[in-house]
Amino acid sequence: MASIYPATTQPNARQRAGFLSSIRRNLPLSVGLGILWLVAMVLVAIFADRIRPYGITQMDLTSRxxxxxxxxxxxxxxELGRDVLSRLIQSIRLSLVIAFGATLLSAVFGTALGFAAAQFRGLVEHLVLALADFQAALPFLIMSLAVLAFFGSSMVLLVCLMGFYGWERYARIARGLAISAGAQGYAASVVQLGATPARVYLRHILPNVASTLIVSMTLTFPEIILMESGLSFLGLGVQPPATSLGNMVGFGREYLTRAPWIMLAPAAVIMLTTLSISLVGDWLRDRLDPTVR
Known part of the structure; x- marks a missing residue:
């Protein structure tokens, strides 16, 4: 019996099905490679001073x-004869420190506001949600450029500024999960036993919502890496003599035709790191979300 579908449709459908099945088969391998890459980056950041062959400002003018x-x-x-590998190692350390510190600050700040909104409700809840809406609508890159151009760039200011990126995501998640936990009854039972609100949220609600917050951190982490790289690329992020991945890409763009390796090496690290974190984040979401299983 002849098929009712056009002949050109069947191969395309089979190709799509084969492509999706190959992705599912190779997903554990991709996640494993992503974890290995992230572990390697963390080790490089920890032992940067020991494995770096040269100083980041050491020049060899005979080998420009x-x-x-x-x-x-x-x-x-x-262009100054500085070793690209040494500067890349130091850039990995600095970029990861900025991204980790900013992600942790954003998670703590947003989670605290979300718990406050769930606890006090009323005016406090409306104020937190209004701030979250304002933050979501604000062009963060433009605001960052304005703040850094006005106050000057420093490591503390850069980390604090990056820490305000994405906090509304944690606030909404923490508020919703805290209200849901309160409706389940176990939080109210602990309160009736005499526990303080701080103990209820820190010892009982937070451990139950931590998996969702961790997955959110894996989504924010690569975004902050890209944001810091963009600011450094524009010259308002990490300032010389310090170096970051975005800083290296920014300086290397002037020599893209003559010496592309100056820019391509840090660009490749940025791409592989953000891709690895995204893959691991998707894997964690599937593993920690009971509704997916």
Whole structure:
């Protein structure tokens, strides 16, 4: 019996099904590679001073713009003869420190406001939700450029500024989960036993919502890495002599045609790191969300 579907439709459908099945089969491998890459990045950040072959400001003017592959400079040198590998290692450390600190600050700040909204309700809840709506509608990159241009760039200011990115996500999640936990009854039972609100939220509600907040952190972390890279690329992030991944990309764009390795090495690290965090975040969401299972 002839098929009622056009002949050109069946191969396309089979190709899509085969593509999706191949993704499902290779997902554990992709997640494993992502975890290995993230572990390697963390180790590089921890032991940067020991594995860095040269100082980040050490210049070798006789080897300016040397291409990769040399035994002396594996990833080549920049316009001042500085070793690209050494600067890349230091950039990984600084970018990860900024991203981790900002993500943690954003999670703590947003979760605290979400719990406050769930506890006090009324005016406090409306105020928190209004601030969250304002934050979501605010063009954060433009605001960051204005703040850094007015106050100047410093490491503390940069981390604090990045820490205000995405807090509304944690506030909404924490508020909703806290209200849901209160409706389930176990929080009210603890209150009747004499527990203070702080103990209820920190010892009973927070552990039950921690998995969802952790998944949200894996979503915010790569966004903050890209945001810091963009600010450093524009010259308002990490300032010399310090170096970050975005800082290296910003300086390397002027030599893209003559020495592309200056920009391509940190750009590749940014891409692989954000991709790995996204893959691990999706995997954690599937593993920790009982509704998916």
């Amino acid at each position: 713009l040397a291409p990769p592959g040399m035994l002396k400079h594996l990833l080549g040198t920049d």
